[in-house]
Amino acid sequence: MQGEQLRKGPWLQEEDEQLIFFVTRLGERRWDSLAKVTGLRRSGKSCRLRWMNYLRPNLKHGPFSAEEERLIFQLQQQWGNKWSKIARCLPGRTDNEIKNYWRTHLKKKTQAQQEGGVQYKVDNARTDEKSSELVSQDYNYSDSYRPETYTFPLSDWELTSSPHEIWISDWIEELQTDQTETEHQHIEQDSNSSCTESSYDSYNRMRFGNNYDTWDYAVAGSLWDMN
DNA sequence: AAGAGTTCCAACCGCGCGCCA
DNA sequence: ATGGCGCGCGGTTGGAACTCT
CATH class of the missing domain: 1.10.10.60 (Homeodomain-like)
Structure with missing residues (x-):
């Protein structure tokens, strides 16, 4: 990866998917590290901008009222x-x-x-x-x-219209439901319990294959470990 | 139809601030 | 005190889309 040229210009759908996957899992922080972990040949700054201005949930994309x-x-x-x-x-x-x-x-x-x-x-x-x-x-x-x-309101996602936005919207909606359920489980089980298979996991399996969780958890565990 | 001009917006860039070692 | 890092902000740019002639 070192010395590899960073990509610039318009984002591809695959890049968006990959960024969403990692940001929703790892959080909106340490963008440089996150950019490296994603495998995207993008700067952290570019990833942050893309997320903040386009991919983040609850964004409206329609005309201004x-x-x-x-x-x-x-x-x-x-x-x-x-x-x-x-x-x-x-x-x-x-x-x-x-x-x-x-x-x-x-x-x-x-x-x-x-x-x-x-x-x-x-x-x-x-x-x-x-x-x-x-x-x-x-x-x-x-x-x-x-x-x-x-x-x-999460329903702001419904204001979006492109196919790409629609599947993100659907996914986020399902995720919201899963999160609510998971939160209840966490209250009962304590906070260090692992999540059960959710539509979010299903989504990731669909898009990134069955091995996604193995390397994902490995990466998630090491990304914020600065030592 | 086509070339020129204009508008629009996603993305980039540079700077500054806060935090931490 | 200071230097590095991470991040957010505001200004700018490039090119696609649209409109005009």
Whole structure:
């Protein structure tokens, strides 16, 4: 592996699958180590970005709603280009997505507003929302969107549409059920018990073959061991 | 139909911060 | 104190997709 060129550019479906497999099992941490363990010829940074911006559960990938657009507009005026901060107020949206949306859609509107006193107006052509028009200063976002009170609904996955996203969605949904069941088992059995065969395991067997667990557990056991 | 111009967004890059040995 | 590591953030870029002429 040493000296091997790192891959760049668009991610392949196989790479996504592999990354999901490892991140869901090992957690969102130590991205450099994780990148090595996955066997993907990607940097840890690249893996983290892919996960955070595209593969992570609960992400929305559809067009921004009028409500979201208003929020972005208002928070950008309030905080400036603090995209990660703004993203925390928009469940299911990433800083990258918001940043891109701002640059391509809202920046012009803001400039127009600043230059000519043109009031902010939602671009209804891009959303399915009802027409709405308001001055940003008057807008106060709902408490339900405040990061400290909002809980991310897993059903947001249902908003996705590509075949790839659909199978991830189904899988995550099954996993959620399994996790709930497993948590109950853990309460009864103590925390160091091993998981029973779940749909998640079935999934992994299907995608990575029957030997997946052997090497997976071996790797999982050593990855975070820094000694 | 096709070439030019524009828009959009996934991914990359560099920087800075916090933590730890 | 300091140097290395891991990570997150914001800015930028490349190229695919779309629109215009």
